[in-house]
Amino acid sequence: MEKDTLDPWGTSAVKNYERLQSEFGIAPVGPLVKRFKKPSPHMSRGIDFGQRDLALIADAVENNKPYAVMSGIKPDGAFHLGNKMTADDMIYFQSLSKKAKVYYAIADVEAYADNGISFAESSKTALRNVADILALGLDPEKAVVYKQSEEIRVMKLSTIFSKGVTNNMLKAIYGERQIGLYMSALVQAGDILMPQLPEFGGPKPVLVPVGADQDPHIRLTRDLAVRYQSDFGFIPPSAVYHRLELALTGGYKMSKRVPESGFTLDDSAVEASRRVRIAFTGGRDTVEEQRRLGGRADVCPVYDLYRFHFAHDDEHVKLVYHECTEGIRLCGECKQEAIGLVKGFLEEHHKRRDSLMADAKELLARSRKYLMSAGTQ
Amino acid sequence: MEKDTLDPWGTSAVKNYERLQSEFGIAPVGPLVKRFKKPSPHMSRGIDFGQRDLALIADAVENNKPYAVMSGIKPDGAFHLGNKMTADDMIYFQSLSKKAKVYYAIADVEAYADNGISFAESSKTALRNVADILALGLDPEKAVVYKQSEEIRVMKLSTIFSKGVTNNMLKAIYGERQIGLYMSALVQAGDILMPQLPEFGGPKPVLVPVGADQDPHIRLTRDLAVRYQSDFGFIPPSAVYHRLELALTGGYKMSKRVPESGFTLDDSAVEASRRVRIAFTGGRDTVEEQRRLGGRADVCPVYDLYRFHFAHDDEHVKLVYHECTEGIRLCGECKQEAIGLVKGFLEEHHKRRDSLMADAKELLARSRKYLMSAGTQ
Numbered sequence: 001m002e003k004d005t006l007d008p009w010g011t012s013a014v015k016n017y018e019r020l021q022s023e024f025g026i027a028p029v030g031p032l033v034k035r036f037k038k039p040s041p042h043m044s045r046g047i048d049f050g051q052r053d054l055a056l057i058a059d060a061v062e063n064n065k066p067y068a069v070m071s072g073i074k075p076d077g078a079f080h081l082g083n084k085m086t087a088d089d090m091i092y093f094q095s096l097s098k099k100a101k102v103y104y105a106i107a108d109v110e111a112y113a114d115n116g117i118s119f120a121e122s123s124k125t126a127l128r129n130v131a132d133i134l135a136l137g138l139d140p141e142k143a144v145v146y147k148q149s150e151e152i153r154v155m156k157l158s159t160i161f162s163k164g165v166t167n168n169m170l171k172a173i174y175g176e177r178q179i180g181l182y183m184s185a186l187v188q189a190g191d192i193l194m195p196q197l198p199e200f201g202g203p204k205p206v207l208v209p210v211g212a213d214q215d216p217h218i219r220l221t222r223d224l225a226v227r228y229q230s231d232f233g234f235i236p237p238s239a240v241y242h243r244l245e246l247a248l249t250g251g252y253k254m255s256k257r258v259p260e261s262g263f264t265l266d267d268s269a270v271e272a273s274r275r276v277r278i279a280f281t282g283g284r285d286t287v288e289e290q291r292r293l294g295g296r297a298d299v300c301p302v303y304d305l306y307r308f309h310f311a312h313d314d315e316h317v318k319l320v321y322h323e324c325t326e327g328i329r330l331c332g333e334c335k336q337e338a339i340g341l342v343k344g345f346l347e348e349h350h351k352r353r354d355s356l357m358a359d360a361k362e363l364l365a366r367s368r369k370y371l372m373s374a375g376t377q
Numbered sequence: 378m379e380k381d382t383l384d385p386w387g388t389s390a391v392k393n394y395e396r397l398q399s400e401f402g403i404a405p406v407g408p409l410v411k412r413f414k415k416p417s418p419h420m421s422r423g424i425d426f427g428q429r430d431l432a433l434i435a436d437a438v439e440n441n442k443p444y445a446v447m448s449g450i451k452p453d454g455a456f457h458l459g460n461k462m463t464a465d466d467m468i469y470f471q472s473l474s475k476k477a478k479v480y481y482a483i484a485d486v487e488a489y490a491d492n493g494i495s496f497a498e499s500s501k502t503a504l505r506n507v508a509d510i511l512a513l514g515l516d517p518e519k520a521v522v523y524k525q526s527e528e529i530r531v532m533k534l535s536t537i538f539s540k541g542v543t544n545n546m547l548k549a550i551y552g553e554r555q556i557g558l559y560m561s562a563l564v565q566a567g568d569i570l571m572p573q574l575p576e577f578g579g580p581k582p583v584l585v586p587v588g589a590d591q592d593p594h595i596r597l598t599r600d601l602a603v604r605y606q607s608d609f610g611f612i613p614p615s616a617v618y619h620r621l622e623l624a625l626t627g628g629y630k631m632s633k634r635v636p637e638s639g640f641t642l643d644d645s646a647v648e649a650s651r652r653v654r655i656a657f658t659g660g661r662d663t664v665e666e667q668r669r670l671g672g673r674a675d676v677c678p679v680y681d682l683y684r685f686h687f688a689h690d691d692e693h694v695k696l697v698y699h700e701c702t703e704g705i706r707l708c709g710e711c712k713q714e715a716i717g718l719v720k721g722f723l724e725e726h727h728k729r730r731d732s733l734m735a736d737a738k739e740l741l742a743r744s745r746k747y748l749m750s751a752g753t754q
Binding site: 112164166187 | 486487489490491525526527528529532533536537539540541542543544547555556557559560564
């Protein structure tokens with residue numbers, strides 16, 4: 001039997017999400033959904049399929065206790081649909097409580113080391129990326145954004161962690177890798193655990209919304225949290241896992257590395273429309289067959305566009321699924337509708353984002369000031 | 378034939394310094410000594426036995442060009458004789474030019490990660506360590522001292538370097554090690570190359586005075602300097618290597634981990650005297666034999682005390698050697714003289730250091746201000 005592999009640096013194919021639960025101990029989200037008054041579209045549409053310790057976040061919301069939501073981006077280009085997935089979760093969980101705080105890391109050192117992107121260029125890209133998340137709904141009053149190149153606490157933690165892990169522990173989680181990737185993993189563990197340092201109010205639940213393929217980082221960080229519990233009082237971080245979006249070019253994972261497999265929030269409506277128009281679908285070989293057998297929405301990246309991002313609401317998603325699988329809607333008309341939605345979204349997003357550039361700048365400046373004044377321990 | 382191994386984290390035994398030259402490409406110091414107007418005691422006594430690119434430093438001195446001298450300490454205890462060896466070299470090379478600048482790293486993150494020493498405790502120890510180097514003659518006007526926990530540039534560099542090395546490259550230099558040690562090595566490379574960043578005036582010769590066992594770090598850093606030359610313009614760092622001092626307890630290397638094998642600059646004159654009194658020597662089994670055959674100064678740690686640290690001058694070292702090997706002086710009287718010198722040194726050092734604590738504090742504060750105002754690139 002073929003095994004699903006989880007490779008945060010590769011093109012992980014996850015074909016069986018249920019199996020991740022038994023193999024890696026990712027718990028289902030289902031039983032917890034009712035604890036959230038207004039479940040997110042990701043929850044109600046089954047996109048967030050798994051979690052670890054999400055109950056801690058539900059508890060914090062119910063008891064009005066502080067918690068953090070941690071995420072970040074490598075500023076190596078425009079915000080793509082995968083980034084939007086994570087951002088949507090981050091923004092949803094931020095919205096649930098006045099006591100929620102988002103920590104958002106800009107991995108500019110990684111961008112330099114991996115992609116040769118200068119720090120000046122990263123700064124520009126990061127500013128745009130931050131404007132993107134503001135346009136998607138981030139509340140800047142409950143958010144701190146930091147650059148990896150300026151945050152010594154993360155580096156301190158990762159150096160400390162490098163002494164606490166063994167090569168065998170890393171190999172068991174990631175397989176045999178070059179030291180640079182192991183180092184990235186330790187830096188990410190530093191990012192995830194930083195919000196629990198004394199200068200940020202000490203131990204608290206921290207939720208990390210991620211794609212299923214990022215689970216190795218979560219497992220490593222949870223291990224490290226336990227290992228350094230007596231020193232820092234860390235609570236192992238919680239995680240919520242979203243499904244990976246199907247590639248427009250076919251295949252199990254939309255990837256930044258294959259631009260045509262998706263699009264970015266910088267792409268023009270025209271270009272994004274083109275990619276949708278030529279996309280792989282779950283359609284049948286002939287119209288006759290499709291009318292008779294129905295389309296295969298479950299393997300269709302165009303259906304994923306509706307479900308993951310652009311449908312008006314849950315009813316709309318259901319309708320598309322129903323019409324597709326019953327052979328009522330054909331791929332051409334379905335794509336046409338999707339293109340309309342994508343266009344509308346992008347045009348609106350571009351306008352909003354442009355109007356939020358000054359706010360993004362302010363958020364970055366305010367965060368920097370806050371982080372510099374937060375005493376190091 | 379037994380091979381010398383160079384293990385910066387172990388208790389390297391170097392039995393044949395000449396062989397290091399052929400095996401690892403460490404060049405002899407001898408031919409360069411005449412380029413320094415007033416050679417250091419380490420040079421004139423053959424303690425500094427090897428070098429890499431030391432000519433670059435001689436050039437800089439002669440041409441009145443800027444150069445840096447880089448060293449540091451892990452604040453896990455008192456300043457011991459090995460630290461003094463490195464400090465003596467550092468201070469000598471600082472003294473040669475107005476354009477020399479010392480960069481001194483306090484590895485407090487390592488002290489925490491390896492030895493569980495709190496950052497507050499490290500701060501106190503570091504202050505004392507800095508007073509030690511001031512008492513030994515460091516010119517604070519040409520020195521910058523920084524803590525690893527506060528210097529993001531070093532961490533940035535080490536993260537970048539972690540992507541540029543392969544596991545095989547690290548294995549070839551250090552053997553198979555845990556990732557924490559590899560990470561330490563990359564951090565040290567960051568320390569050594571930091572003085573060449575634009576905010577510190579850009580590429581320049583940097584001299585690192587080290588014990589022979591630290592050569593792997595120098596080789597790694599020189600490799601990295603070449604690898605990142607097009608990005609940073611790095612000049613591969615120069616190094617000067619001193620012999621390892623024989624252990625008072627017998628054996629080829631005095632070690633911090635075996636306190637009785639040496640003493641620290643915090644030890645009382647009484648305690649240090651006790652250790653010298655019971656020290657292993659190069660003496661013969663009987664007085665008669667020693668009178669007839671002479672002592673073995675070359676394997677005697679008490680002779681090393683004279684030669685490495687406490688003799689009045691080079692003539693004094695020669696005299697002790699001559700009297701020992703000719704059977705003129707016996708171990709008892711030799712130890713008695715050494716004890717007098719050690720006592721005199723420690724009592725004087727303690728007085729000086731105590732009077733320099735405020736200066737040490739000031740140097741740390743001034744350095745911190747300087748480093749924070751030096752723009753990051």
